[in-house]
Amino acid sequence: MAGLFWVATAMGITYLFERKSIKLFLINAGYHVITFTDMGFILGIWKLFLNDEIK
Numbered sequence: 001m002a003g004l005f006w007v008a009t010a011m012g013i014t015y016l017f018e019r020k021s022i023k024l025f026l027i028n029a030g031y032h033v034i035t036f037t038d039m040g041f042i043l044g045i046w047k048l049f050l051n052d053e054i055k
Contacts, residue, residue, distance in 0.1 A: 007032040 008029040015025040 004033060
């Protein structure tokens with residue numbers, strides 16, 4: 001969600017100004033969306049394991 005609403009929006013404004021292709025935008029924005037999703041998954045799993053160790 002963060003990638004779609006924050007990164008892709010900010011990148012979209014830049015791509016519109018620079019008049020780059022939509023294909024290039026989708027490749028670059030998609031990379032960031034996947035990266036943010038992976039980071040969120042890792043942090044969520046990490047937090048889950050930390051909560052189990054504390055109990």
